[in-house]
Amino acid sequence: MSSLPLRIAVVGAGPAGIYASDILTKQDDDVTVDLYDRLPTPYGLIRYGVAPDHPRIKQIIVALHRVMENPRIQFFGNVQVGVDVKVDELRQFYDAVIFATGAERDRDLQIPGDHLPRSYGAADFVAFYDSHPDREQTWDLSDQRAVAVIGVGNVGLDVARLLARTGDELLYTEIPPHVHRVLADSTITDVHMFARRGPAQAKFTPVELRELDHSPNVQCVVAPEGMEFDEASEREMAGSKSLRMVVDVLSDWAMRDAQPGPHRRIHLHFLENPVEILGDEQTGVTGLRTEHMELTGDGNVRGTGEFTTWDVQAVYRAVGYRSEAIDDLPFDTAKLVLPNEAGRVLDLDGTPMPGIYATGWVKRGPVGLIGHTKSDASETVANLLADAATLAPAPHRSREEVRAMLLAKGLPITDFAGWDRLDSYERSLGEPESRERIKVTSRAEMTGIAAASS
Structure with a gap:
């Protein structure tokens, strides 16, 4: 059993991934979480799946933003796990990985x-x-x-x-x-x-x-x-x-x-x-x-x-x-989810894969409302923490090492401070028209604004 504080990666910065990160940090005072998304922005389904005439639902972002302000949660945008970074490579930096990649x-x-x-x-x-x-x-x-x-x-x-x-x-x-x-x-x-x-x-x-x-x-x-x-x-x-x-x-x-x-x-x-x-x-x-x-x-x-x-x-x-398969992980082609038992991802022979977990729609399919992902994440996190004593500790454990690895790949990563810059910019576009915001649509433009110095 390792006495080192847990280092966890959560892949997918939509509601499911953010709820899992929140529950982890509340149930373990020493855990640190790095939250990945292939998009340069967080919030997933709320930003790119909720109709624009549903501002009431989009207000969930306010609560999710508070979670991501936690200094023990760090955001890495523009990183597609399974493509830019292999799952086994990620395991060199984290004791466990939770996949919350949704279904789009x-x-x-x-x-x-x-x-x-x-x-x-x-x-x-x-x-x-x-x-x-x-x-x-x-x-x-x-x-x-x-x-x-x-x-x-x-x-x-x-x-x-x-x-x-x-x-x-x-x-x-x-x-x-x-x-x-x-x-x-x-x-x-x-x-x-x-x-x-x-x-x-x-x-x-x-x-x-x-x-x-x-x-x-x-x-x-x-x-x-x-x-x-x-x-x-x-x-x-x-x-x-x-x-x-x-x-x-x-x-x-x-x-x-x-x-x-x-x-x-x-x-x-x-x-x-x-x-x-x-x-x-x-x-x-x-x-x-x-x-x-x-x-x-x-x-x-x-x-x-x-x-x-x-x-x-x-x-x-x-x-x-439906969810999409993730490179290097098994995929249930009938149910179109990661095969799992209560959030523990299962290998082809039906045995749990050490340190690999799932939550949200990639775990249970696209059913239920956004709020249902909280109880779903609670189950997955509970099982991860129950397994903590058996997890092999990652050999590289600092955020500086993770960032250096991502930058060495030439990835234009964004962070949470960058999201705040983009958020402010979009709001400034909407202000002259008395609108809350006008979205920036280009990945390159979003990344450029997020990466600009504050």
Whole structure:
């Protein structure tokens, strides 16, 4: 057993990684944590996965910032573990490594036409409107009247809401000029959301659902033929106040009269299972074919053999996110996570890998809200600390040695003081327009600002 203070690396500076770092420093008075991210900025999902018209959720950054001010937590941005630094190389500097790399890629829908032009993954559109520096920053919403969103989780709601809102409605947010231009040029009048199951099986929250109807330029329409319930639905609603509220909102919308006016519409269709995206490689998406489903009484559905073709010119697939494999670590290709038992990462033979742990979505899949990552991190940290006596101490233990190793590789690393400089700069861009901030979108520009002397 080593008497040396623990040195821990946490890979991924989103909520999961920051919560794990916080819990570590609170439960061990001597531990020091180095927090890595492949982006030059911290906060992960909050900065690059939350819709810009959700400032309430983005306020979580205030609490995360307080955690990162802890002098026992150090941030290294612009470092991709597994590419820039191998896992075994990192182990030379840390007694254990916690992976909190999240899930930001789309799951496949696996129906014909899935990969036609203008069949988009929701994660790609989210990365566009949140200006992710490593993802596509061009988009085209012109020459489209109607689009489909497949999936009725919170991400699906965000995508539908952003597609339906006008560009000028979002000028109070942090969106940069190129995102505003795309939204302002949109010709979309109708957004159709499709759910394979019934309203009692919807996965969004009441707050997210109500936000669909807040814009004076958008009307929400629920197709009444999909508002069906069976015995399992009634049991689910009886056991969940939140679900009951969701169903009540949907029921109200299904019964209200359509309002006249030059507004856009979001249509919610339940019990409609997408079976084929129509179109060709030259034209792109020209339609969506769905099969009407019926409830079976036990929470499941079955097809009725009744099909509908919807005239849409684009499809957004919001059927879930997936994690990506990390070089030199095993990966569960079925569950799309790091194989683990309560946060202890498992080798190919099912045995725990000494000193390797996981938390957040890369541990359990993309389920639950941001707050759920706290309990998740607590479990992982508890097991790491329980294993501490058996961990082989890293031969190199100082932060100076770590920084020297990273600089020797020529990596343009950023630190937390650099984030504060970038944060101040973005806020200064927004101030003349009475906006909280305007995002800088280029990785090189962000890195340059963060690296500038204070």
